[in-house]
Amino acid sequence: MSTSPAPPTRPLRADAERNRQRLIAAAQELFASRGIDVTLDDVARHAGVGVGTVYRRFANRDELIEAVLTGAVRRLADHAEKALTNPDPWGGFEEFFLATSRDFAENRGLRELVLERNRGTADAFVDARNGFEPAARTLIVRAQQAGELRDDVEPSDFPLIHLMLGAVTHHTRDVAPELWQRFVTLLLDGLRTRRDRPTALGAPAITEDQFDRALT
Template sequence: MSTSASPQHRPLRADAERNRRRLLRAAREVFAARGLDVALDDVARHAGVGVGTVYRRFANREELVEAVLDEGVRQVAEIAKDALTDDDPWEAFERFFLEATAMLAEDRGLREILLLGGHGTGAALETAQALLTPRVDALIERAQRSGQLRDDLEPIDFPMIQLMLGAASERSRDVEPGQWRRYAGLLLDGLRTRRDGPTALGTPALTGNEFYRSMTGHANESAR
């Protein structure tokens, strides 16, 4: 009986693996900037290869999206795991809250799959549920037991809060990419039980003109 690896599981040649990693990096950048509804031609162009190279490495668009988003989901899960090593329950919760929000604010594709679902990425969502849910639940439970996090916060509130912050990020990203930090500070103050005053907000509020540009720019883009 032959012991050689099957074609599906045979390790890629070094140049083929480099091309695969190059495509994944390009896809991650394109999905982060534009979301998941982009053509493979756009990914290939960003990677500097022909679209045929994409299809040689990935059977279809869904397989490429799955590979890219699985990597992102695992990174968010690792943030939660690292936060759980913090001895202070509130600092652990706050650390994960801000680091996860920063990642989702900068990565539109990851935000779409984690918070909105769809796009044929069932495996990525299963990974998110298996890795993220128990860790986020533990972060919330620890902070509540310590009396630092309001006890009426439910784990399901977390993705809803991220949806709000994601909307703020999407609206203001072309005017002030870090604007979400202001609202994250406001939300954290609302979530924490504290007596020592409010958290310093990470960035000033938009001016009236900046707010108008954010709103009208998004509306014009949506109408295209």
């Protein structure tokens, strides 16, 4: 017996789509600044809608996180693939390290999702993460084979390095939001095997008053 074709999916009404975009924008801001532990109530309040509106668009927080952050994880793979086209092994490694450091500094939720493995267990995130890790390893090996990157560095060192940088960003985000660049430069100089002279640091040191405010 033949069955009737399923009716076409109707697009969201204009007001419903506007609410969905407001929710996504609000979630992007909150995940970036506060991490992925924010609640759906937080997102609804930030978007200026009722929490029922959130649940009509997204079944749970994980579904909202997937809608907001999967693309950000995939951009890490784009950074790696782009860096691999750089003919200079150190230049490609440095390019990727700087790009990922900036993404993690500007988006706490992304940092948590990628670096804290118990957070990003959904298939979409695992697939996206697996998409950039092989290319990142290639960048590391290529720079080591060129004699530019310390040969005692392992790929597993880099998530921990980014967690260290994340601690800087976490404490200084409201005091000196670009301070992470200073420590990225220090790290890159320490990772490189050949350096005629120290690289100029990307941001000034914070004052004692800023330090007190950052750690309070």
